[in-house]
Amino acid sequence: MAPAEDTSDRPDDADAARARWLHETLHRHAHQYYVLDDPLIPDAQYDQLFQELQAIEQRRPDLLRPDSPTQRVGGKP
Numbered sequence: 001m002a003p004a005e006d007t008s009d010r011p012d013d014a015d016a017a018r019a020r021w022l023h024e025t026l027h028r029h030a031h032q033y034y035v036l037d038d039p040l041i042p043d044a045q046y047d048q049l050f051q052e053l054q055a056i057e058q059r060r061p062d063l064l065r066p067d068s069p070t071q072r073v074g075g076k077p
Helices: 011-035 043-059
Strands: none
Touching (some): 011 043
């Protein structure tokens, strides 16, 4: 049996890992901001992370998740 192929250095896997991290990070910060009323990062930094996730999702639609922060419409999460 051949060993599993290491794909960790592929750009698409880097996109997937970064999108996953951004998704989790943005959800955590939104909860901290909207629910706990105790933001941990400035709005500008949140916006920068959000825009990075949007760019990845536009470049790689296969990484777009229905629960992505980019898919939320208005109001509190």
